[in-house]
Each structure stands twice: as structure tokens, then as C-alpha cells.
Amino acid sequence: MANFLKKTIFKIRLAIQIAFTALSNGYVMGFLKGKIYQGPGKKLCLPGLNCYSCPGALGSCPIGSLQAVLGSPKFQMSFYVVGFFLFTGAILGRVVCGFLCPFGLVQDLLYKIPFFAKRKNMPGHKGLVWIKYVVLALMVVILPMFAVNAYGISDPWFCKYLCPSGTLFGGIPLIATNDGLQQALGGLFIWKMSVLLVLLVWSLWVYRPFCKYLCPLGAIYGWFNPIALSRFQMDKEACIDCKKCKAACPMDIPVYAKPNSAECIKCGKCLQACPTDCIEVALWAKKKDESRDSAES
Amino acid sequence: MKKHKIHPVFWLVAVCGLFFMVFGVWREEIVILYQKAIYICMECIGIG
Numbered sequence: 001m002a003n004f005l006k007k008t009i010f011k012i013r014l015a016i017q018i019a020f021t022a023l024s025n026g027y028v029m030g031f032l033k034g035k036i037y038q039g040p041g042k043k044l045c046l047p048g049l050n051c052y053s054c055p056g057a058l059g060s061c062p063i064g065s066l067q068a069v070l071g072s073p074k075f076q077m078s079f080y081v082v083g084f085f086l087f088t089g090a091i092l093g094r095v096v097c098g099f100l101c102p103f104g105l106v107q108d109l110l111y112k113i114p115f116f117a118k119r120k121n122m123p124g125h126k127g128l129v130w131i132k133y134v135v136l137a138l139m140v141v142i143l144p145m146f147a148v149n150a151y152g153i154s155d156p157w158f159c160k161y162l163c164p165s166g167t168l169f170g171g172i173p174l175i176a177t178n179d180g181l182q183q184a185l186g187g188l189f190i191w192k193m194s195v196l197l198v199l200l201v202w203s204l205w206v207y208r209p210f211c212k213y214l215c216p217l218g219a220i221y222g223w224f225n226p227i228a229l230s231r232f233q234m235d236k237e238a239c240i241d242c243k244k245c246k247a248a249c250p251m252d253i254p255v256y257a258k259p260n261s262a263e264c265i266k267c268g269k270c271l272q273a274c275p276t277d278c279i280e281v282a283l284w285a286k287k288k289d290e291s292r293d294s295a296e297s
Numbered sequence: 298m299k300k301h302k303i304h305p306v307f308w309l310v311a312v313c314g315l316f317f318m319v320f321g322v323w324r325e326e327i328v329i330l331y332q333k334a335i336y337i338c339m340e341c342i343g344i345g
Binding site: 035036037038042043045051052053060064065068069072074075078079080081082083084085086087088089090091155156159160163166167170171174175181184185186188189191192193224226227228229231282283285 | 301302303304306307310311313314315316317318319320321322324326327329330331333334335336337338339340341342343344345
């Protein structure tokens, strides 16, 4: 199982990314009519940054849902969405980012375009990765909870001012097909389109800049990497300290030292780059004694 | 050092997550979430 996974993980990952994006946004009539799906699926959260105003979306965005509940006058805490994060994070960690996020797929595809000289990260990368935690605390939790109007209702600050997924998957297709929405365009749309364009151009140059520096969902799932079912484990005795894992890692993680870094999106490039197979998915790892026994027999 | 295929804390977090979700459904958070999700979110798409 582990060897099969190692050899085919890139093809499997791209296929899963495309299939999951297509399936979770499979309400085709929404794109044709400029409307959104209103069925019971919207009671469930999707794991990735998938705007619930995408015409095809069959589920809800967990970050949007969290802001909606926190920004309502009735609740100060969303057990449902926090529970969803705990459960999904415990099982998948940032596998969600690497395999199940539509905006992650867009950034992956853009980075493949040979347009700019590519670089893994920005100068000051180690400091910049903390911005996503500030975005999470400020725009997803604190402002929706406390910056409320006279009726106790708050704006979804992250969705309104920063989220590129809403503009790309929700705003553009809806506005293209809905005359009423076209009449309502204004300064906010120009701002959101500017944010989206900056991120799309940035993604041509740097690998997944939104995931690395700005995504609150990635910040949340990153906390679960060390305990998730998807966690990696290192066989330190087999590691020859060649650092090929870090060289291959598009998130620029020293995998030999931090195999379950919060920045790891579980793309699997380190698994393939390792010459001694000392990085393993813990769930599928063979105990060394068992390996030796089977090799001897 | 003993290596676990499944981290011991995994079960605690996963079970807590399930309980939280059930509790959230019981106190009808899902009504607010659903109401937000079935209408076009003007802020999300940049209309305001």
C-alpha cells in the first residue's frame, strides 16, 4: 500500500482534486441560471474553502459558516462548525488543503504554467506564515463576534474583504449570468476582484501564496497535522540527512526535522524524493521488525 | 520509542468533534448556517 501510494500520489492527488471540486460543485443548473443550490446539502460543511454562493456548491464553506453563526445575535460560539473542524482535522489534517480545496487546485494549476521564474516562498517567509493566524483570529473570530450592528448582527469580514474563493467561484459566475447582480456592482467588487487578481498572479510566481500566508482554514487544519490519521512519521535511523525532502517540498518544510509541520499540505513530494523511504504515512507504516521478518522469510 | 500508527490524541479529538457537532445540531445552529447558505451571500461575492 505504502509503495503504491508513493509511486502514484501525484496522479492520484490531481485526480482527487479535480473530482472533488467537480462533485462538490456539481449543481450545473446553478451555473446556467445564475442561482445557487438550496437543498439540504447546504446544512453540511465542505472541508475546503468552497464558497456557499458558488452556483454549483452542494455544501457550505466552513469558514463562512463559522462567521455566520458567530455573527448572529443568537450564538457566541459554533459547536457545529468547531466540531466539524475537530473531526475533519483529526482525520485529515491539511490533506484537505492538498487534496480537497478548490482554491488550492486553482493555485496548483497556475503554478504549473511556465510564465514566471518560480520560487517556493517569499522573502521573510518564516514571519509571513503567521499572517494567516492573524487573519483567522481577527477576520473570522474577533470581528464577527464583536463588531456587531444595533441588531447584534455582524459582517462576515473574511468573506467580505479577503476571500478569493467567493469572488472566483461565486461572484464571477453569478454576476456573469444574473442581470440584477450586474446592476449592483460597486467599489467592494472592484476591491475583491483586485485581491483575486493579485493572488492569481502571485500564484504564477510563488507556490500557493494564499495557503501559505493568508488562509484561515489552512491555519486551523495545520494544528491537527501532528495527530491526524494522515500524519507522517520519520525513521530517524534510516534518514541519511540528505535533505532531499526539503528540496522537493513546495511548502519549503524541513521534513527530516518536522515531518508534521503545520505548513505541510501532505502533497507527498517528500515521500517520493526520499532515497531511503524513511518518511512514511504513519497509518500505513510497517513496523521495522515486521519488515525485516518478511524480508528474511 | 514506541511508534503508534494512530496517535493516542486522535481518538479524543475526533470523538470531541463528533460530540460538538451533535450538540451544535441539537441547539439548532444549523438553522442559521442553512439560512445563510441558501441565499446568495452578497458580501462573499463582492456586492456588499
